[in-house]
Amino acid sequence: MQKCRYILWPILVLTLVLAACGDQTITQEAAVVEIDRPTRAQVLETTDTYRLVEHAPGEVQVPLEPQRIVAVSGTHEFEALLILDMHPIAAAGDDVGFRRTAWFPHMEPYINDDKIERLPSRRNINVKAVARMQPDLILGISNQIERIYPELSQIAPTVAIYGDLSRQDSLVDVATVVDRVAPAEIYIEDYEQRLADLTTRYDDVLEGATFSEVKSFIEARNEIHVINGREATTILTQLGMVQAPALERERGMNFESIMLSLERMDLLDTDTIFVYHYPTEDELQEVEAIRTHPLFREFKAVEQEKIFPVRSEWW
Template sequence: MKKTRPILPALVLATLIATGAAQARDVTHAMGVTSVPDAPQRVVILTNEGTEALLDLGVTPIAAVRSTVGEPWYPHIADAMVEVTEIGAEDAPNLEAIAALEPDLILGIKVRHEGIYEQLSAMSPTVMADVFDGKWLENYQLYAEALGLEAEGEAGVKAFEERIAALKVALGDKVSEEISLVRFRGGGRTSLRAPDTFAGDILRRIGFARPAIQAALTDNQEITMERIPEMDGDRIFYFTRDSGDGEGLAVETEWTASPLWLGLGAVKAGAIHRVDDAVWNIAGGILAANLVLDDIAQAYGVEAPRQ
């Protein structure tokens, strides 16, 4: 009896090749290992830093959590987000809205979204970074891997590192300066910023030192006005969180008019720079990081060209 060749597997294989349905990869992340599509088309992002990562990688998400400030996006990403659906706050994303969008990949972060991971995973493959502070560039690479854009992610990291190297050369001996980071905020929450923060991490990558008091911090430290002398450094970058009620700006005005502030060495030398809180503190992604480098270059009067 003549044997016939099985045709069903061949048909199935042909169909899978034609549709791409068989293409998937395992991605290891903070919540385990997840099988994700090779080329996801409907991506939902649940962090502000992740939104910047996607845009930098050339991916426009179908939905994203709103920016911490902005209506609903940070000004520096607003133009790129015109067609993106806003799905609530980073710490409270709208699960019903996400489900209705039928995403094929969800990206989040354990420190924010561990409690809803199972619900998200039931909707779509979900990949999570671990934490924010000091890990933003590692998170960028994880998001790139989840998107199947490892090469683009490596190129993005390389471009940023090359820009830092160029800035370091341009700064010359000034890179040995001690940089103070200060944040003003309403409600008596003025703080010295720790090294393991977004801006602190960028300063470290450039090679700047921090004043000894700030270098020793393991977390941001709120201070009272009599501790203003602890803000001093060779140069001060400061930013203010204002929620629209004017309280943060009022605190900034009060503190920077204080005789203690006016007596700081950096203030007397004119080595103080007011920068954007959204960019230096809360956006937390690669687009903001490049804007931080722009600000530093401008403060020192040097060039830090983008690739």
């Protein structure tokens, strides 16, 4: 079974569509199907020719052994297919920040020499390009395909994976759709064991250590963008680290991010600071600006050289 590393990173899609392969016609729908809601995929019935799967838009008939899967979001659902050794024929590539490489870096070793066609963009999915691939199953993340779900579902059975699921739950949902639940469970058990081993090995260093995560420092406005890295945050807390309680209270209901003024910068004085950035010259300079700013120099993380840049596609 092929394995893929879990990532620590993350979309709105807008597209107009007309026609596809052969004499198949795709009609444009005015209404948006409400699919970006917390619904887990489950199989209602299995026949000789298809599985009846329930997901947020309703029910969909999925082929028993799909041969031409397209992963239109190129994130959770693409990772899950790689883990399950069911490589799609096409997937959206990495269009994060200013990078325009074919795939997210952590995926490349697991794709090997497979001829997976790169779709132009996961932020603006080209439905016509998807149709040309003649898929027999389309997978996508709910908040990325909500506006174009009617068009996609006319091309092939389309399943929406809820976007706010953890990587593990996303894997289980994709595995449910393609009938690969057993290998998914084995993979998750292996992941959890590795996490437990790391926790035991570094318990004396990580247990109770505080951390904060920042995205950008807007020096002109004397503000810093503080984030909750979602998957990254979850893993760090599972390893025994602790988000600064005062920072959590300041964030309140703003789960993902807040802007902190310089007057509140003391909330970031944690044992470790992770600075998320895109690998561009400007962003790397921004990381150095945080490291050398007078207000940060007295922070524990800076004094002990525990301020670490992390590429944004991993959060």
